[in-house]
Amino acid sequence: MPRDVPALSRIPGVFDKLKSAGRKALIPFITAGDPDKASTVPIMHALVTAGADIIELGVPFSDPMADGPTIQRSSERALKHGTSLKDCLGFVREFRTRDEVTPVVLMGYANPIEAMGYDSFATAAAQAGVDGVLVVDYPPEESAQLTGKLRAAGIDSIFLLSPTSLDQRMEEVAHLASGYVYYVSLKGVTGAANLDLTEVGRKIPQIRSHVKLPIGVGFGIRDGATARAVAGIADAVVIGSRLVQEIEASPPGQAAANIGALVAEIRRAMDAQA
Amino acid sequence: MQMTDLPDRKGHFGPYGGIFVAETLMYALDELRDNYERLREDPAFVAEFEYELKHYVGRPSPVYFAKRLTEQCGGAQIWLKREDLNHTGAHKINNTMGQALVARHMGKKRIIAETGAGQHGVASATVAARFGMECVVYMGSEDIHRQAQNVYRMKLLGASVVPVESGSKTLKDALNEAMRDWVTNVEGTFYIIGTVAGPHPYPMMVRDFNSVVGRELLTQMPEVIGRHPDAILACVGGGSNAMGAFYPFIPHKEVRLIGVEAGGLGLQSGKHAATLCAGRPGVLHGNRTYLMQDENGQIMETHSISAGLDYPGVGPEHAWLKDTGRAEYVAVTDDEALEAFHAMCRVEGIIPALESSHAVAQAMKMARTMPKDKVLLVNLSGRGDKDMNTVARYSGLTL
Secondary structure (H helix, E strand, O other): OOOOOOOOOOHHHHHHHHHHHOOOEEEEEEEOOOOOHHHHHHHHHHHHHOOOOOEEEEOOOOOOOOOOHHHHHHHHHHHHOOOOHHHHHHHHHHHHOOOOOOOEEEEEOHHHHHHHOHHHHHHHHHHHOOOEEEEOOOOHHHOHHHHHHHHHOOOEEOEEEOOOOOHHHHHHHHHHOOOOEEEEOOOOOOOOOOOOHHHHHHHHHHHHOOOOOOEEEEOOOOOHHHHHHHHOOOOEEEEOHHHHHHHHHOOOOOHHHHHHHHHHHHHHHHHHHO | OOHHHOOOOOOEEOOEEEEEOOHHHHHHHHHHHHHHHHHOOOHHHHHHHHHHHHHHHOOOOOEEEOHHHHHHHOOOEEEEEEHHHOHHHEOHHHHHHHHHHHHHHOOOOEEEEEEOOOHHHHHHHHHHHHHOOEEEEEEEHHHHHHOHHHHHHHHHOOOEEEEEOOOOOOHHHHHHHHHHHHHHOOOOEEEEOOOOOOOOOHHHHHHHHHOHHHHHHHHHHHHHHOOOOOEEEEEOOOOHHHHHHHHHHOOOOOOEEEEEEEEEOOHHHOOOEOHHHHOEEEEEOEEEEEEOEOOOOOEOOOOOOOHHHOOOOOOHHHHHHHHHOOEEEEEEEHHHHHHHHHHHHHHHOOOEOHHHHHHHHHHHHHHHOOOOOOEEEEEEOEEOHHHHHHHHHHOOOOO
């Protein structure tokens, strides 16, 4: 049975506010340190200006198993400049000097967190102003310990659900998740095409019967039209590979402006729906 | 719980192992675990596997007393378990045969695999051909250049070989890419992982299929010397041949278990793949284990003269055997392995794989310091035909 989840971070407030305004959340993803360290915080502010409600900040990892070529390349670019988990926390701290309200979710892989240690990570992330953490390769059965420490530090643990998740797994996620859950809307890696909206529409009510949290949908969202369609059935639209592509294609110094324009266009399309 | 009862149902060997993958793979892993747990207890499946091992792979592989190598070292006896005599020339086929049978029982018609040196790719392509399945092998583009013969061999066997251009373009990147394929095509595809690493149930399943090596030794050595050897030595990259030889001996505490890692240019140089000797625990490729990583938790590129040992992780059961002290792990350099390779060629008439040469080198080192009534058993995991170009290059020749 769905249960109430107590508020930990800035995230629940954002969803409450959007709900009363009849709008859906737009959650852009970028890889920290891509194309360089100096660009990350300006890009984050540009995303907010363009209408982002929550920012997912990707922590680069050498072996991003669940990502497609676009986000892999962004990780490689960021690692070329030595972007570390510590740097990512530094970006959030710097972002917070100008933005106290927009939630930031760190998304990445387990090993950089393992290397820092759960306690140090939870403390440092809370101090930096991180609101949520999504570790791609920590499924519920391996994440109780970290989730507990994050909760104690006031940070939400975001979990993935997929088209192949059965009821029992949704129940396991419901026991640990807070903030929102992220429904990976197709089989495959990030950046793949062919979003099946009928399938997503079927799955969301099933998730809602287990998880009493907002549901974000990501994977396969590429433009205003797909974002608008997803906003019609989910609580949040997550868009990643398409933005990372835009950063990759931007001339030096132009990434923030280009990505801002793209996100603003998607925002308009989503709000037109509502 | 006995050490041999591990892993637990979630795949843990002490703090190691487990299932560390994205949600998109959980269903496939649950399905595989349920099927494998059933099949491993099914006498008909076990009989089918044993039939293939005997008639197709050519088991049991013999044990052989390396008399002249022993005399050259002048100490303990060196014996060899001849996995190099298996069909396709290495222990790898024990596992691919087992997994191909599991795939058949699960109704999967498409096989994918990752490969470094190409031995696991060849062994996967072989069983796919044997059972009429489609086979796709992911291989780093660097490794494709280094192992052109094995690439051609896989193609002859009907497999398609997909070059992987991401990251360091080697084994770990091929593994990432195979995982991505699996996530995308999860319904009809079976992923044959080539070593005792990865998410549960792979470390257990690959160990089980390779344990035929240790089980044969349990009866073979008493037949020829009247007792078990004093130590079993095996090279460790991911650790599948070592785990296969060690596992049945875990309860036989009088037998030392010695894993030999790739010391590359020396542990001080940083250019090596000696994960258990010099790495730290972390999470990669679906399991918690020792890893070669930097202070920020990024995975480091490794080096070894042998592509099969050139991997920054290691099977989680080895990590547990190390921490509990049941097995010991040492490193042997490229040069030492090459020296053992040449010694084996000239003194025994056996061309060993460069991977296996690491274990031979350690046995030679130890034999010199031990009395003649002691017995060292080396798991000679593969033959060296695939390494002709590499060895020639190190000798300054081009073939």
